[in-house]
Each structure stands twice: as C-alpha cells, then as structure tokens.
Amino acid sequence: MTKQVRAARTRQALIRSAAIVFEQHGYAQARLALISSGAGVSTGALHFHFENKAAVAQAVVAEASHGLLAVSSSIRRRTDTALQTLVDTSHALVDLLARDPVTRAGFRLSCDGVRGDEPGLPAQWQRCVGELLDEAAAAGTLAEDVSRTDATAATVAATTGFEVLGRYESEWLSAPTPTGFWRLLLPRLATPETLPLLDPSGTAAAAEAVATGPDGHRTSGVGAAAPI
Amino acid sequence: MTKQVRAARTRQALIRSAAIVFEQHGYAQARLALISSGAGVSTGALHFHFENKAAVAQAVVAEASHGLLAVSSSIRRRTDTALQTLVDTSHALVDLLARDPVTRAGFRLSCDGVRGDEPGLPAQWQRCVGELLDEAAAAGTLAEDVSRTDATAATVAATTGFEVLGRYESEWLSAPTPTGFWRLLLPRLATPETLPLLDPSGTAAAAEAVATGPDGHRTSGVGAAAPI
Structure with a gap:
C-alpha cells in the first residue's frame, strides 16, 4: 500500500469516527482525542489531516x-x-x-x-x-x-x-x-x-x-x- | 394580585426564560441559575416550581x-x-x-x-x-x-x-x-x-x-x- 493510499484511508477512518463521535456527544462536546482513538490513530495523525474540529466537521x-x-x-x-x-x-x-x-x-x-x-x-x-x-x-x-x-x-x-x-x-x-x-x-x-x-x-x-x-x-x- | 396569580406568573416567566436559555446554550449546557436570573427570580424560586432541569424542559x-x-x-x-x-x-x-x-x-x-x-x-x-x-x-x-x-x-x-x-x-x-x-x-x-x-x-x-x-x-x- 503506498503512503498516499494509507493517508487517504486514515483520513476516511477519521471522518467516519468523527461522524460517530459528533452523533454521540454533539459537536460542542466532541473531543478530538476520542475521534482519533476511534479511528485507531494518534491525535498527531488527526492534526496531520485536519487543522481543528471545525475542519473535521466540514470534511464530514x-x-x-x-x-x-x-x-x-x-x-x-x-x-x-x-x-x-x-x-x-x-x-x-x-x-x-x-x-x-x-x-x-x-x-x-x-x-x-x-x-x-x-x-x-x-x-x-x-x-x-x-x-x-x-x-x-x-x-x-x-x-x-x-x-x-x-x-x-x-x-x-x-x-x-x-x-x-x-x-x-x-x-x-x-x-x-x-x-x-x-x-x-x-x-x-x-x-x-x-x-x-x-x-x-x-x-x-x-x-x-x-x-x-x-x-x-x-x-x-x-x-x-x-x-x- | 393574589399569591396564586403571582406564582403562576413566575412559573410562566421561568418557562419563557428557560426556552430562551435552551435555545442559546442547548439543553445540556443550560444552567438553572441563568434560567432563574432571566426570569428575574432566585434559583430558590425556580426550585419551588420545578424539581430539576428535566422538569423545566418538560414544562416548556x-x-x-x-x-x-x-x-x-x-x-x-x-x-x-x-x-x-x-x-x-x-x-x-x-x-x-x-x-x-x-x-x-x-x-x-x-x-x-x-x-x-x-x-x-x-x-x-x-x-x-x-x-x-x-x-x-x-x-x-x-x-x-x-x-x-x-x-x-x-x-x-x-x-x-x-x-x-x-x-x-x-x-x-x-x-x-x-x-x-x-x-x-x-x-x-x-x-x-x-x-x-x-x-x-x-x-x-x-x-x-x-x-x-x-x-x-x-x-x-x-x-x-x-x-x-
């Protein structure tokens, strides 16, 4: 799997995890640590893809x-x-x-x-x-x-x-x-x-x-x- | 104005204030102190009418x-x-x-x-x-x-x-x-x-x-x- 494909998969996993966390906790209460752990990655990996919570929400x-x-x-x-x-x-x-x-x-x-x-x-x-x-x-x-x-x-x-x-x-x-x-x-x-x-x-x-x-x-x- | 009428007015003021606070802050974030102060009464007066936040929401x-x-x-x-x-x-x-x-x-x-x-x-x-x-x-x-x-x-x-x-x-x-x-x-x-x-x-x-x-x-x- 190339780096590019891996990065894209991580991004999709983060979007899916964010969707679930936003649904369970609401946007205001959603924590980035929960989104990244739901996707099986570090918060550092999340920040590689998204600047902040608003950027994750926009991606969803x-x-x-x-x-x-x-x-x-x-x-x-x-x-x-x-x-x-x-x-x-x-x-x-x-x-x-x-x-x-x-x-x-x-x-x-x-x-x-x-x-x-x-x-x-x-x-x-x-x-x-x-x-x-x-x-x-x-x-x-x-x-x-x-x-x-x-x-x-x-x-x-x-x-x-x-x-x-x-x-x-x-x-x-x-x-x-x-x-x-x-x-x-x-x-x-x-x-x-x-x-x-x-x-x-x-x-x-x-x-x-x-x-x-x-x-x-x-x-x-x-x-x-x-x-x- | 009888006591009963005054109590009913306070209750209505609390319901109206709660509606505004729920709208501005969401149910989860709404604080009872903000609801009572919005109605111009103490939190004690609020608790005279409503047991808790869920009871206020049900009244709304x-x-x-x-x-x-x-x-x-x-x-x-x-x-x-x-x-x-x-x-x-x-x-x-x-x-x-x-x-x-x-x-x-x-x-x-x-x-x-x-x-x-x-x-x-x-x-x-x-x-x-x-x-x-x-x-x-x-x-x-x-x-x-x-x-x-x-x-x-x-x-x-x-x-x-x-x-x-x-x-x-x-x-x-x-x-x-x-x-x-x-x-x-x-x-x-x-x-x-x-x-x-x-x-x-x-x-x-x-x-x-x-x-x-x-x-x-x-x-x-x-x-x-x-x-x-």
Whole structure:
C-alpha cells in the first residue's frame, strides 16, 4: 500500500469516527482525542489531516454531500425518467440517513450551521431535487401547473423532517415513509401519461446505488473515481 | 394580585426564560441559575416550581403543545372547512416557530428526545393534522384516493423540516413557504368542489389566533381559560 493510499484511508477512518463521535456527544462536546482513538490513530495523525474540529466537521459534511451526489448520479444512469430518479434518490437518502453515520452526521452538522466551502447536505439535496424537476419539465413529464420551487421545497423539507423525527421513531426513516410521500405527491407532480410509469416505492436502482455508494464514498478521499 | 396569580406568573416567566436559555446554550449546557436570573427570580424560586432541569424542559414542551392546541381550536371556530383549518393552523405554527421562543424550544426539545407525560409538539401536531383530515373525510371534502396517513406524515415532516431549515435560512419560516406547500398539496387533497373554496396562503383566522394565542399561552398556567 503506498503512503498516499494509507493517508487517504486514515483520513476516511477519521471522518467516519468523527461522524460517530459528533452523533454521540454533539459537536460542542466532541473531543478530538476520542475521534482519533476511534479511528485507531494518534491525535498527531488527526492534526496531520485536519487543522481543528471545525475542519473535521466540514470534511464530514463534504463527504456526506459527495456521497449523495454519487448515489444520485448512479441512480440517474439506471432509471428512465427524472421523476423516478428523484423518487429513488429520496429512498436512497432515507436509507443512508438510517444506516450511514457519515450521511447522518453530515445532515445534522449542516442543519446545526456548520459551513464549509461546499454546500451542506440539505443544500446539496435541494440542488439535486431542483435539477431533476427541471429535467422532468424539459422532458414534458412534469405536470404543467406545478411550481418547481414549491415541489423542491416540499421535498427537501419533508426529507429533513424524516431525519429529525426519525431520531426517536425509527419508522420515519424506513422505506414506507418516502413511499407514502411519493404516493401522495406523484399524482400531483407527474403528467397523466407519466404517472403509470412511476413507482413511489422506488426501483432496484436505489438499493443498488446505496450498496455500491458507500464504497465510492469511502474511497472518494483517494481522488480516484469509484471503481464499481 | 393574589399569591396564586403571582406564582403562576413566575412559573410562566421561568418557562419563557428557560426556552430562551435552551435555545442559546442547548439543553445540556443550560444552567438553572441563568434560567432563574432571566426570569428575574432566585434559583430558590425556580426550585419551588420545578424539581430539576428535566422538569423545566418538560414544562416548556407542555406549554408549547397547549399553545398549538389553543391556536388550532381558535382557528377551527373561525373557518368553514377542516382543510382550511389545517392550512391556517400550519401558517400559525410556522409563525409561532419564527417568533415565539417557547414554541420553538418546545419543538426542538421534543425533537431532541425530551419526553414528559404529555405528547411533544410534533406528536401534538401530528394528532391535530390527523383529526382535521378525518373531519375533512367525514365532511366529504377530502379527495377519495388520498391516504390520510400519507397526508399527515407529509405535513408533519415538512413542518418539522421548515423549523430545522429555518434556523439558518429564515425564509423557510416565512409565510410563502407554507403557502407554497399548500399550493402544491391542496389540489391533491381536496375534492374538485372544495378546492376553489380554499386559500393556501391562509385566512385572517390564522393571524387572529396567533395574535390572541400568546396571551392564552402565557396565562395557561393560571388554570383559567384564555379570556379572549
């Protein structure tokens, strides 16, 4: 293993450990010594990668945003319509929020005001939803009387709510919740011709993207494209 | 002013001060001395009313829940349909989240897992939305192919999202946000005959309920009904 690969792995281990420590103790109470020991390295190694706690938090947020972007792009390649990509990506995001500490911490830190050079996770999701609705409109699959701004806001706000409410009631972050949301919303969003083609419970593309996503996710710090 | 009235006022002042301190410092960091001094009383006076910090937090949550219930009942008396009451109550809740520290702290403490004997604010809101949708269904104003469970979940999750996203971007908690949500959702929820009767931007009842609500809210600890 080259030095560069080792350094990248350590960085990813630190990000993952930080996500877990931020979740357990909160950002204010999180100690760097706990983050480094969780990654199996010294605090010196942590400081080689990150200047301070804020830099670690920003890296967690950036990692979570990149993960969402990778998952969304992967789903887009495997689905026929932008609206199905939107449904599938929301399912993948809910699944990641339920199971992946980096995505969850990235979301919470963004909501708690941690700001880096890159957009936080809700902002990244908002951009993604907006672009997919633009694409649906351009393809003529979005109902004409729907405001894309309204639909983007409702989708982003509801997903944010699922995460917050899911902290203490896990069914908010299980598949039936986004399925119910799309069962309600799709008949309003899609043209009558497109609606029968859409599955509110998501297609196999969502599960596949999440299954391959964490790998792409963990290796994204290496600077190489995800190999799968 | 009788002793009883004075005690009730002190209790309300403590709840309000606690809401502000919880918001500024977080629950874990909030000091009781800061809460009592914010209410202009001694820590002894605080301990006369509340056993510990958890009891203060539960009182904030209960106060916020009662406030929402009072506002919703007041709106129901002034609107013609259950769906308009739902729209108006969501506008009132968003307005309270933007302006009233007790509602905001009650919401956040509930989301952060503070549990008392009474339901937290999102749970109270969920019950309220569910009941109004049941009423709309019974009155034949709800579209027949809409699942009330789905509509309740989407409304509660989106409102929760507005609060979280509004912490750093205030437009999430301004009137255009719930208006956009209902502009999107009402054509799906309401029967074609009911839709033209509904105003997604809310009626005067919402603003009136919030204007009189905080009074009812502040005096609710006295055990008397709101006089207005």
